[in-house]
Amino acid sequence: MSINPDKLKFFSFLLFTKLEGAVTSGMVHLGDQLGLYRALAAAPQPLTTTQLASTTGLQERWVREWAYNQAAAKLVSFLSLRSQPPDLNDDTFFLSPEQIAVLADESHPAFGMGMFHRLPQTMESLKRMPESFRTGLGYNYDSHGPDGAVGIERSFEPWNNANLIPTVLPATGMVDRLRNGVAVADIGCGAGGAVLRMAREYPASNFVGYDISHYALTRANERLRDSGLTNAHFADPRSEPLPSDNSVDFVCTFDCIHDMTHPLTVMQSIRAALRPDGNWLLVDIKAHDGFAMNAEKNPMASLMYGISVLSCMSSALSTPDGAGLGTLGLSEMTAENMARAAGFTQFDRLDIDHSVNAFYLIRP
Numbered sequence: 001m002s003i004n005p006d007k008l009k010f011f012s013f014l015l016f017t018k019l020e021g022a023v024t025s026g027m028v029h030l031g032d033q034l035g036l037y038r039a040l041a042a043a044p045q046p047l048t049t050t051q052l053a054s055t056t057g058l059q060e061r062w063v064r065e066w067a068y069n070q071a072a073a074k075l076v077s078f079l080s081l082r083s084q085p086p087d088l089n090d091d092t093f094f095l096s097p098e099q100i101a102v103l104a105d106e107s108h109p110a111f112g113m114g115m116f117h118r119l120p121q122t123m124e125s126l127k128r129m130p131e132s133f134r135t136g137l138g139y140n141y142d143s144h145g146p147d148g149a150v151g152i153e154r155s156f157e158p159w160n161n162a163n164l165i166p167t168v169l170p171a172t173g174m175v176d177r178l179r180n181g182v183a184v185a186d187i188g189c190g191a192g193g194a195v196l197r198m199a200r201e202y203p204a205s206n207f208v209g210y211d212i213s214h215y216a217l218t219r220a221n222e223r224l225r226d227s228g229l230t231n232a233h234f235a236d237p238r239s240e241p242l243p244s245d246n247s248v249d250f251v252c253t254f255d256c257i258h259d260m261t262h263p264l265t266v267m268q269s270i271r272a273a274l275r276p277d278g279n280w281l282l283v284d285i286k287a288h289d290g291f292a293m294n295a296e297k298n299p300m301a302s303l304m305y306g307i308s309v310l311s312c313m314s315s316a317l318s319t320p321d322g323a324g325l326g327t328l329g330l331s332e333m334t335a336e337n338m339a340r341a342a343g344f345t346q347f348d349r350l351d352i353d354h355s356v357n358a359f360y361l362i363r364p
């Protein structure tokens, strides 16, 4: 078959847009880590690279090349005087309000630096992947080191900080019971943000966060100590399993069932832990049934399948008998079938708007 020169050019362009994204993502990581975005956000007027370098204590030549990458990628805004001959101080850089929200404002629900925080660790795992493709065995979350756990914390907490207490919990119907004092378990709790937030809001209830990541538990315990809260506790379920005596009122799983090697066993443990009138809030990626639907309906499908290989599916295959669901592996139908197989009889999707996640309320 002959090669169409236009299609060839277009395909090469398509390929290199992926490399552009990958390399620019590295620059986003640096912008966050080096405080460049925060400095631009805090500046009362657009900054030259000399001013930006001076504010951040960095070398101007490096900051300039970074700023050119960011402005060329349209992630950072710029103004140019275009004098002839061009002068270093012609170009000034600034962030629009939307760019500030996503790049520099950790308290904004749309803050997006978490996955970029852990980009080096995520990409580092590429070195382990050829072996995984041969053996079938992946790596759990601790393979991403302590910054992997912080990256996850920074990924999920901005939205949760703004929405968990006012929007998500009311939709579960659990608020009165939480106020009165009940037993709550957050499984796959990561760095513990949801547990700490709920424990602060509902002092009469008791919260246990479970995770198998040593780094996430260390971080969660540090934050627990700093918080001074006495109604929260973190545990590794391999040494301190979830109770199996139907004594827990509310179980949460945020973005973690698809990462687990044995999701059905965990669902069965949740069933055994929950009181007959208990509730399980399952939050997981809004996946569709099958690749074709995901590719058609999810503009981020290629990102998600890639993250799955490097992180989620790898974690879910980190034991030889792992289920390997992966990032887009827990569609609503799969979740419902698995929950019913684990002994639950009621499965409802909650009407909560989130760009990536779906919310389900599941009852015995």
Ligand SMILES: C[S@@+](CC[C@H](N)C(=O)[O-])C[C@H]1O[C@@H](n2cnc3c(N)ncnc32)[C@H](O)[C@@H]1O
Pocket: 141, 142, 152, 153, 156, 157, 187, 188, 189, 190, 191, 193, 210, 211, 212, 213, 216, 237, 253, 254, 255, 256, 259, 260, 261, 262, 266, 315
């Ligand atoms: C994507 S993170 C989500 C963390 C947290 N729920 C959040 O929203 O920030 C997935 C977490 O699930 C944990 N995990 C995986 N398998 C687990 C298991 N069998 N039991 C408990 N936690 C598990 C991982 O260690 C990781 O911390």
